[in-house]
Amino acid sequence: MLRLTSFIHIFRRSMSSSTVNAGLYRNAPVQNVKAVHDFRSDTVTKPTAEMLNVMMTADVGDDVFDEDPTINALQDRIADMAGHEAALFCPTATMTNQIAVRTHLTAPPYTVLCDHRAHIFNYEAAGISFHCGAGLVPVQPAPGQTHLTASVIEKHLVLDDDVHHAPTRVVCLENTLHGMIVPLENIKEITALAHKHDLKTHLDGARIWNACVATGISLKEYCSHFDSISMCFSKGLGAPVGSVLVGSKPFIKKAKHFRKMYGGGWRQAGILAAAGLYALDHHLPLLTTDHQNAQYLAQTLLDLNLGFSLLHPVETNMVWLNAPVPADILAEVLAKEGIRVFGGSGTEMRLVFHHQITREAVDKFVRVLKQFFEK
Ligand SMILES: Cc1ncc(COP(=O)(O)O)c(C=O)c1O
Structure with a gap:
């Protein structure tokens, strides 16, 4: 039977050779994943190596x-x-x-x-x-x-x-x-x-x-x-x-x-x-950054005048948007670039920030939408 200490040893070794691009994640999850930025909810985070170790x-x-x-x-x-x-x-x-x-x-x-x-x-x-x-x-x-x-x-x-x-x-x-x-x-x-x-x-x-x-x-x-x-x-x-x-x-x-x-x-x-x-x-101390990223995304989108408006004030880690086109369309466009959001036939969109969403991910989100609307 694999003893716990050997398991930890193997786990640590596999972590050190992980190919996760740390620049894409503020707090990298353990798997070797393709860059996916998941704005659907703050429930989607994956445990970090440090958390799993503890x-x-x-x-x-x-x-x-x-x-x-x-x-x-x-x-x-x-x-x-x-x-x-x-x-x-x-x-x-x-x-x-x-x-x-x-x-x-x-x-x-x-x-x-x-x-x-x-x-x-x-x-x-x-x-x-x-x-x-x-x-x-x-x-x-x-x-x-x-x-x-x-x-x-x-x-x-x-x-x-x-x-x-x-x-x-x-x-x-x-x-x-x-x-x-x-x-x-x-x-x-x-x-x-x-x-x-x-x-x-x-x-x-x-x-x-x-x-x-x-x-x-x-x-x-x-x-x-x-x-x-x-x-x-x-x-x-x-x-x-x-x-x-x-x-x-x-x-x-x-x-x-x-x-x-x-x-x-x-x-x-x-x-x-x-x-x-x-x-x-x-992770508790990281919530401030989530809130700043939410503010940043909301403000940047509004400043670009792409037709988005806010449905609720941005006070913590959520941005509620009214989009100029149905959410389904934007969800598909974003998904092609590794960004996940909930779709829907309506124009309401909820974006949720968490410790595995970086400022770079927010910039990419805005860039993809800007390119889509300016085409
Ligand atoms: C405000 C609120 N309360 C309760 C829950 C339920 O949490 P759980 O998924 O742990 O049952 C959620 C889930 O997202 C929530 O947003």
């Missing part, structure tokens, strides 16, 4: 018995950073969101209120209805507003005990939302309103790191307003897997019960927690 040498144990030292270290670190009592490491942010809401809800009937653009409403396969038997109430911001405010939420709260109604029990926010930062004032007012009515609050903070880096507001400050928060390692932080849920000790104890019930009670997953710890140390 994973391979992680100390592990059975996490169902709370015996994985690397998972325990990650959970303690995140709970401390977030200023909450406890944390629970899970495979995905869908799972941390679903477990959080399920843990908050006790006796039906009940509803959960969220932004109409929220991941839990649009992209979690109606999990809240399935797992909790709860209705989701998606709310739109007031006319002319980008974000939800306490006053618009107040209009949608169900607080009475009329038998025809299902009372609101949880209010969920998402930050960042479509790459935009939910203002701290809105968060404070909304969570204060919810708590005044004894409602629980959950934050889908899959990209809360981007909000922290862009605003300078600490994770602790953001998290102090919510009963539970889920955060992701597999988005801009560039880990292959992982999300952490934080909350009070009793909340996390109960959440762990649901994680087990949902089949998420994993064992020697410390190898994955090691990637999360590595990402906190080495």
Whole structure:
């Protein structure tokens, strides 16, 4: 059987002879790949050699018995950073969101209120209805507003005990939302309103790191307003897997019960927690560059007057564009040059920046479009 040390040795040797062109990647993934610049999402990053090395040498144990030292270290670190009592490491942010809401809800009937653009409403396969038997109430911001405010939420709260109604029990926010930062004032007012009515609050903070880096507001400050928060390692932080849920000790104890019930009670997953710890140390500081690259791309495209306009302000690592031609056409043109974006028959395009998108890739992106439109 191949011993771990020999495997590491072989792996290191293969890395040193890798033909990855480091100039094309800010943080080269391990495989010998052709240059592909993937702007579809920040979930597409591949682990770097350094990250894999840390994973391979992680100390592990059975996490169902709370015996994985690397998972325990990650959970303690995140709970401390977030200023909450406890944390629970899970495979995905869908799972941390679903477990959080399920843990908050006790006796039906009940509803959960969220932004109409929220991941839990649009992209979690109606999990809240399935797992909790709860209705989701998606709310739109007031006319002319980008974000939800306490006053618009107040209009949608169900607080009475009329038998025809299902009372609101949880209010969920998402930050960042479509790459935009939910203002701290809105968060404070909304969570204060919810708590005044004894409602629980959950934050889908899959990209809360981007909000922290862009605003300078600490994770602790953001998290102090919510009963539970889920955060992701597999988005801009560039880990292959992982999300952490934080909350009070009793909340996390109960959440762990649901994680087990949902089949998420994993064992020697410390190898994955090691990637999360590595990402906190080495990739979190890179988010600023992602934000600068997003700004740079947006500004350069607008300055060229090719017919693009912005659908949302660029506040973190996403650029939302209205293109002058259907996205499908541009996706095909870009793909021929090794650049991946989502297509579609409409003209909306979302570009997402991460640590494996370089400034050179952004310049190439602009060059390809410029050549296409000037032909
Ligand atoms: C805001 C937000 N929350 C939750 C998730 C779910 O993450 P996962 O893919 O880890 O389940 C995503 C995925 O992209 C997301 O964008």
